[in-house]
Amino acid sequence: MTAPNQPAATSPAGSIYDLGYRHYEGVRHGRLYAMWSLYVESLRGVWGFGRPTTAKAAPFIILGIYSLLAIVQLAFSSVFAQAMARGDTVELLTYANYFATLSPFIVLFCIAQGPEVVCRDQRYSVLPLYLTRALSAVDYAVAKIAAFTTSLFVALMVPMIALFIGDVLMKADAFQAIGDEIPHFLPAIPASFLIALGLAAISLALSSFSPRRAYSAMGLVAYFLILEAVLASVFAIGVESSLEWTSRIKLLGPTSALSGANDWFFGIRPDPKTFGEVLGADAYLGAALLSVLVFTSILLLKYRRVRS
Amino acid sequence: MRGIALNSSIAVIPEIVSVTLRQLLGRRRAILLLLLATVPILLAILFRLADVHRIGAFTAGIMDAVALTMLLPLVAILFGTAAFGSEIDDGTAVYLLAKPIGRWAIVLAKLIAAVAVTLILTVASAGIAGAIALQPYGEEGAEAARGFMAAMAVGSVCYVTLFMALSLFTRRALVVAIAYWLIWEGLLSSLLAGIANLSVRQYALGVAGGFYKLSANEARVAPSTALTLAIVLVVVATVVAIWKLMRFELPGGD
Numbered sequence A: 001m002t003a004p005n006q007p008a009a010t011s012p013a014g015s016i017y018d019l020g021y022r023h024y025e026g027v028r029h030g031r032l033y034a035m036w037s038l039y040v041e042s043l044r045g046v047w048g049f050g051r052p053t054t055a056k057a058a059p060f061i062i063l064g065i066y067s068l069l070a071i072v073q074l075a076f077s078s079v080f081a082q083a084m085a086r087g088d089t090v091e092l093l094t095y096a097n098y099f100a101t102l103s104p105f106i107v108l109f110c111i112a113q114g115p116e117v118v119c120r121d122q123r124y125s126v127l128p129l130y131l132t133r134a135l136s137a138v139d140y141a142v143a144k145i146a147a148f149t150t151s152l153f154v155a156l157m158v159p160m161i162a163l164f165i166g167d168v169l170m171k172a173d174a175f176q177a178i179g180d181e182i183p184h185f186l187p188a189i190p191a192s193f194l195i196a197l198g199l200a201a202i203s204l205a206l207s208s209f210s211p212r213r214a215y216s217a218m219g220l221v222a223y224f225l226i227l228e229a230v231l232a233s234v235f236a237i238g239v240e241s242s243l244e245w246t247s248r249i250k251l252l253g254p255t256s257a258l259s260g261a262n263d264w265f266f267g268i269r270p271d272p273k274t275f276g277e278v279l280g281a282d283a284y285l286g287a288a289l290l291s292v293l294v295f296t297s298i299l300l301l302k303y304r305r306v307r308s
Numbered sequence B: 001m002r003g004i005a006l007n008s009s010i011a012v013i014p015e016i017v018s019v020t021l022r023q024l025l026g027r028r029r030a031i032l033l034l035l036l037a038t039v040p041i042l043l044a045i046l047f048r049l050a051d052v053h054r055i056g057a058f059t060a061g062i063m064d065a066v067a068l069t070m071l072l073p074l075v076a077i078l079f080g081t082a083a084f085g086s087e088i089d090d091g092t093a094v095y096l097l098a099k100p101i102g103r104w105a106i107v108l109a110k111l112i113a114a115v116a117v118t119l120i121l122t123v124a125s126a127g128i129a130g131a132i133a134l135q136p137y138g139e140e141g142a143e144a145a146r147g148f149m150a151a152m153a154v155g156s157v158c159y160v161t162l163f164m165a166l167s168l169f170t171r172r173a174l175v176v177a178i179a180y181w182l183i184w185e186g187l188l189s190s191l192l193a194g195i196a197n198l199s200v201r202q203y204a205l206g207v208a209g210g211f212y213k214l215s216a217n218e219a220r221v222a223p224s225t226a227l228t229l230a231i232v233l234v235v236v237a238t239v240v241a242i243w244k245l246m247r248f249e250l251p252g253g254d
Helices: A030-047 A053-077 A077-085 A098-123 A129-132 A137-170 A174-185 A188-207 A215-242 A245-252 A254-265 A281-302 B006-023 B029-050 B054-088 B093-097 B104-165 B174-193 B195-199 B199-211 B223-246
Strands: none
Touching: A030 A053, A030 A098, A030 A137, A053 A098, A098 A129, A098 A188, A098 A215, A098 A254, A098 B104, A098 B174, A129 A137, A129 A188, A129 B195, A137 A281, A137 B223, A188 A215, A188 A254, A188 A281, A215 A245, A215 A254, A215 B029, A215 B054, A215 B104, A215 B174, A254 A281, A254 B093, A281 B174, B006 B054, B006 B104, B029 B054, B029 B104, B054 B093, B054 B104, B054 B174, B054 B199, B093 B104, B104 B174, B104 B199, B104 B223, B199 B223
C-alpha cells in the first residue's frame, strides 16, 4: 500500500492505518478490562451460554453425572441416618474421597470442554485480532486459565455442597450440625481449587498445540487416561515383583498426583493400595504444584509466538 | 442405488480403500498411533524383567487393563470416527457422495480401511507383547498370547464399526465415543453384571477366554455367546451406517 495518510495528531495510539474513517472517541477501558471481558466470555463458552442448546449439553450432562452420586447420597441421607442410629457406618463418599473415586468424569469434562476454550481462536485465526490491541499474549493465557479453572472449580464444588447438605440434613439439630460439619467441609475448598487449577493448566496447555478440537481431545485422552492406566499397570507389576522404584511412579500421573494432593488438604495418607507405602501426601502435593507450574509455563511460552 | 450397476460399485471399493488409508495415516496421527502401539510392548518388557511368575498378572494388568480397556478403544475411536469424520470436516465428502457409487459400497470401503489399520496395529502390538512377556511359560503362555491377539481382533472390528456408525450421526462423534467408552465400557460394565452382554470389552475378553482360561471375574461371557453377540453387533452397526449414509445430507454453507 502506498503512503497511507499520516495519522492525525488526535489519533489514539495503537492504530495501524488511518483510513479516514471516523475515530472512536469513547472511553478506553484498557488491559484489565479486556482480560476481564475475555475471562467472562471464555467462562460462558465453557458452559455453552450464548451458544445453541447443543453446546450446553456436554458440560451439563457431564457435571450431572459427576455430581449424581452425591445427590443420590443426599436423597438417601435419611436412610443412612437410620443406619447410623443403629451404629453402622455407611459413609460411601466423603469430601476427601469424592475426586479420587469419580475423577474419570471430571477428566471427561476437561476432554470435552478444554479444547473448546483455546482451539476455536486458533482455528478461525482470530488470535492476532485479540492481541493487536490492549491484551498481551500473557494476559490472554491468564484469562483463559482463570476461566477454565473457575469452571472446573464450580464443577468440583457442586457435589461437595450436595454432600454438605446431605450430611447436615442427616442430623436432628441442623444448626448444631452445620457447626460440626464446616471443619470437615472447609478443606474441600482449597483442595478443589488446586485440582481445578492443575486440570485447567494441563488441559489448556495440551489443547493449545492443535487448532483442531478433535486432535486436542485425543492428546488429552492420551495424557490423562492412557498415562494413568500405564502407570497403574507398572505399579501393579511392581507389587507382584520386588521392584522398588515403581512405588513412586504415581507421582507422574496427572490425576493421581492431584488426588494425593487432595489427601494432603484433608490430612490423610494416600491409599497404600493404589499409591504405595513409600511416599506421603506431601510428595504428591509437591508433584501437583510442579505440574501446575510446568504446564502454565508451557501455555505461556506457547503464546509468546503467535502465528496468524 | 437404483440405476447404479452393482459391478461398478464393487470395482471402486479398492480405490476408496486406498484413498481412505492415505487419509487415516497422516503424519501426526501415525506417530501418535505408533507410540500407542509400543506401550504394551514396553510394559511386556518390564513384566519380563521384573520376573513376575504369574500369567494372571499379565492378562489382568497389561492385556485387560491397558491394552484392551485403554489402547484398543482409543485407536478404534481415532480411526473409526476419522474415516468419515475427517472427510465431512474437510468438505471432501461431497466429491465422494456425488459419485455414482452405491452408498453401501462407500461404507464397506471405509470400514475395510479403518478395520484393517486398527486390526494390524493392535494385533501386531498384542502379538509382540505376548511373545515377549509369556515366552517363559511354554504352551500355556502361547495360549494366553493367542487369546490376547484374538481379543484385540474381535475388539477392533466391533469398536471400529460402532464408532464409524456413530460418526455419521453426530459431528462431535469423538467426544460422544469417549464418553461411551469411559461411562459404559469403563464404569458400568464392571459395576453391573447384566451389562456384560452388551459390552465390547466383555465380548473381547469372552473370546480370549476360549483360548486361555481367564478368571470368571474377568471373562463374564462364554466364548460362543461372545462371538455371536460380536457378529450381531458388527452386522447391525454396518446396516445402520449404510442406512444413515443413504439418507445423509451434506451440511451446507461451510
